[in-house]
Amino acid sequence: MEIIMAVLAGILFTTAVYNLLQKQMLRIIIGTALLSHGAHLFILTMGELKRGAPPILSEEVEQYTDPLPQALILTSIVISFGITSLLLVLAYRASKKNGTDNMEQLRGNEYE
Structure with a gap:
């Protein structure tokens, strides 16, 4: 199961980096969201997917799950929800004011 989660996190990281390198603001925002989801899966995988009792101390339970991950x-x-919503609002305002969501045009470079 850990191998599947690690591969899925790697796929999310790959698609996130691809989207972060695009020129449209919406794709960049989607890339940041995918990057955070990949980090969530990575943290969960590194915390080991163990099964056990809830972390409530009891005499008869021998194995507990770790609640930290x-x-x-x-x-x-x-x-990440707060950051994504902030980025979406900023992208909306920038596209309304400038009439484009292309990063090259927003920087003042000519885009063909």
């Missing part, structure tokens, strides 16, 4: 991922999801 899930807590880190939940915090990261909230932060």
